[in-house]
Amino acid sequence: xxxxxxxxxxxxxxxxxxxxxFLGIFTAQKVLRVKTKLAWIIDGLFTLPLVLPPTVAxxxxxxxxxxxxxxxxTLESMGIEIVFTWYAxxxxxxxxxxxxMYRSAKAAFEQVDQNLVYAGRTLGMSEIKIFWKVIMxxxxxxxxxxxxxxxxxxxxxxxxxxxxxxxxxxxxxxxPVAIYMAVQGNNIEKAKVWVGIIVAIALIAILLMNFxxxxxxxxxxxxxxx
Amino acid sequence: xxxxxxxKKKFKxxxxxxxxxxxxxxxxxxxxxxxxxxxxxxxxxxxxxxxEGRIVLNDKVLFDSDKKINLPPQKRNVGYLFQNYAxxxxxxxxxxxxxxxxxxxxxxxxxxxxRELLHLNSLGNxxxxxxxxxxxxxxxLARILAYEPKVLMLDEPFSAMDSYLKDQLKEExxxxxxxYQGEFLMVSHDREEIYRFCNxxxxxxxxxxxxxxxxxxxxNHPSCIEAARITGCKNISRASxxxxxxxxxxxxxxxxxxxxxxDENVKYVGIRAHDVRIATNQMVENLIEVDYVGLSEGPFExxxxxxxxxxxxxxxxxxxxxxxxxxxxxxxxxxxxIFFPREKIILLR
Numbered sequence: 001x002x003x004x005x006x007x008x009x010x011x012x013x014x015x016x017x018x019x020x021x022f023l024g025i026f027t028a029q030k031v032l033r034v035k036t037k038l039a040w041i042i043d044g045l046f047t048l049p050l051v052l053p054p055t056v057a058x059x060x061x062x063x064x065x066x067x068x069x070x071x072x073x074t075l076e077s078m079g080i081e082i083v084f085t086w087y088a089x090x091x092x093x094x095x096x097x098x099x100x101m102y103r104s105a106k107a108a109f110e111q112v113d114q115n116l117v118y119a120g121r122t123l124g125m126s127e128i129k130i131f132w133k134v135i136m137x138x139x140x141x142x143x144x145x146x147x148x149x150x151x152x153x154x155x156x157x158x159x160x161x162x163x164x165x166x167x168x169x170x171x172x173x174x175x176p177v178a179i180y181m182a183v184q185g186n187n188i189e190k191a192k193v194w195v196g197i198i199v200a201i202a203l204i205a206i207l208l209m210n211f212x213x214x215x216x217x218x219x220x221x222x223x224x225x226x
Numbered sequence: 227x228x229x230x231x232x233x234k235k236k237f238k239x240x241x242x243x244x245x246x247x248x249x250x251x252x253x254x255x256x257x258x259x260x261x262x263x264x265x266x267x268x269x270x271x272x273x274x275x276x277x278e279g280r281i282v283l284n285d286k287v288l289f290d291s292d293k294k295i296n297l298p299p300q301k302r303n304v305g306y307l308f309q310n311y312a313x314x315x316x317x318x319x320x321x322x323x324x325x326x327x328x329x330x331x332x333x334x335x336x337x338x339x340x341r342e343l344l345h346l347n348s349l350g351n352x353x354x355x356x357x358x359x360x361x362x363x364x365x366x367l368a369r370i371l372a373y374e375p376k377v378l379m380l381d382e383p384f385s386a387m388d389s390y391l392k393d394q395l396k397e398e399x400x401x402x403x404x405x406y407q408g409e410f411l412m413v414s415h416d417r418e419e420i421y422r423f424c425n426x427x428x429x430x431x432x433x434x435x436x437x438x439x440x441x442x443x444x445x446n447h448p449s450c451i452e453a454a455r456i457t458g459c460k461n462i463s464r465a466s467x468x469x470x471x472x473x474x475x476x477x478x479x480x481x482x483x484x485x486x487x488x489d490e491n492v493k494y495v496g497i498r499a500h501d502v503r504i505a506t507n508q509m510v511e512n513l514i515e516v517d518y519v520g521l522s523e524g525p526f527e528x529x530x531x532x533x534x535x536x537x538x539x540x541x542x543x544x545x546x547x548x549x550x551x552x553x554x555x556x557x558x559x560x561x562x563x564i565f566f567p568r569e570k571i572i573l574l575r
Contacts (some may be wrong), residue, residue, distance in 0.1 A: 118273045119312035121299035123326030123373050133325075137316040 001190070004170045005178035006197060008089065012174060013155035016093035020150045023094075024101030025143065028109055029131075031102075043106075050099035057095060058163025065091065065164060088165035089172050093154035100153055104146025108139035144212045152205040156198065227409050229253075229377055233269055233279030233289070242266065242276075242433040248377075248409060254424030254441065255413040256456055262433040263413035264309070267379050270411075271306045272299035283376055305375030309382045311366035313354040319365050320350045326373035340368040344402060359387050360395045367402060378403075378410040384419060396422060417458055421445060429453050450575040451494045459572060460544040461502065463537075465495035473573070477541035478534040482512050485569045494574040499529060499546035501570035505563035512566040516543065524549070532564060 031042055049057045065072040065082045072082060082088055112135050120130040136143075158176040165172040167181060175194045182191035232245040242262040246253065257263050268274040270281055272288065275296060281289040283304070288297050313322050324337045341347055344364040354362055363383065370378065383399060384392050400423065403410060414420050420427055421441060428438040431452045437444060448454040454462060463477035467488045474481050475495050482495060505513055516532035519542055532543045545564060 113310075113312065115308050115310060115312040116314060118268075118271070118299070119306070119308055119314075120325075121273065122271050122302070122304060122306040123369065124300045124303075124328065125325065126300065134314055134316070 001193070002169070005173050005175045005194065008086070008171075008173060009155055009175040012086070012089045012093050012157075013151055016090050016097060016154040017147060017151040019090070019094050020097050020101045020154070021147050024098060024146065024150070025105045027102050028105035032106065032109055046102050047099045049095050050103075054092075054096055054157065054159025055163055058092060058160030061088075061091060061095060061160060061164045083164055084166045084168060084172065086165075086171055089157075089161050089174060092160035092164050093157045096157050096160050097150040097153040101146045101150040104149060105139070105143050108142025108146070109135060111142070112138045141212050145209045148205050148209045148212070152202060155201060227284055227376070229270070229284075229409070229411065230280070230282040231266070231270060233266075233276035233281060235265065235269065235274070235276045240433055242269075244430065244433075244435050246428045246435060246438050248411065248426070250409060251426040252403075252409055252424045253411050254420035254427045255411070255430055256417060256420045256427055257413070257415060257430035258456065259415055261430045263415075263430055264381055266430070267306065267381055267411070267413060270302075270379065271304050272297060272302050286376075303374075303376045305370035305373060305378040307363075307366055307370060307378070307380045307383060309385055311354075311362050311386075313362055313366055313369070315354050318351050318353055319346060319357070322354065322365055323368045323372050326369060328373075336372050340372045343371075343405065344368045360391060360398070363387075363395070363399070364402075367399075371406060375408070377408060378406060380410060380412040382414050382416075383412065384414075384416070399423075417445075417456065429456055431456070448572065448574065451496075454494075454496045454572060454574050458498070459496045460499045460546075462494055462496040462574070463541060465492060465573075467492060477537050478514060478543065479536040480512070480514050480534065482566060482571055483568050484571050484573065486571075486573060488573060491575050492573045496572040496574055497566050497570055498572075499544040501567060502543065502545040503565050503567060504545070504561045505565045508563060510565045511568060512571075513563055514543070514565065515562060516564055518560040 027046065031039055031046070034042065062083065063069050065075075065088070067073065067076050067083075075082060082091065116134050116138075117130055120134055121127075125133070156176055157174070158180070161172070161174060162177055162180075167173050167177050173181070175198055179191050179194045179198075182188070182194065227248075227250050229248040231247075233242070234244075235242040240262070242265055244262070244266050246255075255263050255266065265274060269276045270288070276289065276291070278291040279289070280287070280291070283302070287293070287295050288302050288304075289295060314325070317325065319341070320337055323340050324333050327333045327336050329336070337350075341350055344367060346361065346364055346368060349357065349361060349365075354365065357365065384396065387395060396419070403423070412420065412423055425441055426439065427441045427444055429436045429444070429452065436450060436452045437448070444453060445457050448457050448459065451462060463475040465473050465475050467490065468474050468481055470487050471484050472481055473484060473488050473492065473495055503510075515535045517535055519531040519533050522529040522531065526549050527546055528549050530545045530547075532545060534541065534543060543564070
């Protein structure tokens with residue numbers, strides 16, 4: 001049996017999650033700073049891939065990254081091809097999983113008491129110090145679960161992937177695509193293996209998420225008062 | 227040491243317009259909820275930006291809209307005790323106290339000294355969630371004092387505390403503030419707190435500074451109706467001048483004799499509930515015939531509510547006295563007359 005879909009899926013999901021993770025945190029921070037109605041529009045735009053059917057998102061990606069597209073055309077002139085390469089699987093996974101990370105991070109940041117930020121400022125702490133010493137530690141559970149959600153979404157991505165990356169064995173064929181192809185070819189036994197692996201990964205993700213959500217950090221424990 | 231503030235900031239249906247100069251005194255800003263007290267502190271700290279004006283702390287300009295100066299909070303060196311203390315929940319007491327210390331070499335020394343000073347010795351490795359409200363407040367103060375601010379601002383320091391603990395904690399805070407050499411600025415809606423802590427007060431009403439001055443003087447002689455209300459004067463009536471020492475209280479429909487001279491600007495007349503007296507005979511001055519409205523019992527003090535027989539309907543007269551078990555009123559003997567001693571009458575603009 002050809003195990004390449006497993007490795008392609010894992011590689012894609014890991015790379016996509018790393019990109020989404022930092023991009024999501026960064027964007028959430030920036031959007032929270034916008035105080036005008038513009039924030040509402042940007043927020044909607046960043047959430048769009050979550051509510052659109054993945055094939056529709058994939059269609060837009062195809063237009064953007066195709067040889068005649070805005071981005072694709074520029075890259076083409078630089079000798080870089082995106083569509084139907086492994087990079088396309090990563091781009092599809094990033095775009096589809098991004099809203100989950102962005103929304104989780106934003107919700108986690110919003111929960112941090114703004115007075116703590118103000119207090120940090122009046123105590124002479126720089127914005128960077130406030131972010132790393134106060135905001136990040138307090139948002140960590142939400143951010144971690146956002147990362148896990150993004151990873152699970154990335155590894156299961158099908159619709160946008162098939163639109164922009166296609167089904168090229170050993171290059172762009174991920175596990176979800178392999179399942180579809182196996183069923184199409186009436187190879188149910190092969191499909192069962194991939195389904196089993198994906199279910200196992202999903203279960204691990206759920207366990208990890210519950211672990212982060214339920215883990216009461218040590219400072220949240222109420223100790224005995226004197 | 228002095229803090230000069232003159233700022234304006236517009237909000238929807240509300241304009242904050244504050245001007246004061248602490249002149250080295252401990253200033254208290256007294257005002258009802260939502261009058262702009264916290265916003266004033268935030269503007270001084272640099273968390274909010276006023277639309278226009280100037281803020282100067284000891285000759286250092288913190289904000290000046292004309293010269294386009296607006297120092298970030300990090301550069302203002304202002305200590306701000308937040309209403310909810312704003313301790314960092316992910317840091318221990320020691321880490322919280324040390325966070326603002328700039329002299330890194332002496333950090334441990336300073337943290338230890340602050341812990342000692344504020345009676346937090348055994349709590350250094352606890353997290354804020356594991357502390358009581360009073361302990362949290364002391365940690366927040368220790369954190370601010372370790373930062374060595376030029377002015378200390380206290381935002382409703384007792385609003386988050388159980389009332390039965392308040393009195394003791396007030397005294398503790400008073401002792402701590404005595405050790406602190408710099409001046410402080412306190413805002414509160416509680417007149418007793420302000421009276422206890424501050425020798426100068428400013429009264430803020432709907433974003434406007436009504437009056438500033440010596441605390442005791444303003445409590446004894448509030449010169450305008452807003453100041454009288456907020457310092458706790460319960461009985462206020464519209465008034466018009468009759469002669470130099472006589473004034474008509476319109477809502478009570480009575481002509482009162484006063485001991486201070488009535489000037490042309492007097493529009494209201496008031497008397498504190500404590501200063502109202504029950505008339506045992508009808509020979510006294512400033513006698514009012516009253517109807518009994520109700521009794522509002524407190525644990526140690528009772529308020530009796532009257533209404534002038536001839537006065538307008540809505541204008542009650544409150545009479546407050548120390549609780550005495552089984553006196554005439556609680557036994558149902560209702561006085562028909564009360565009087566206002568002339569030296570207790572407050573004339574208001």
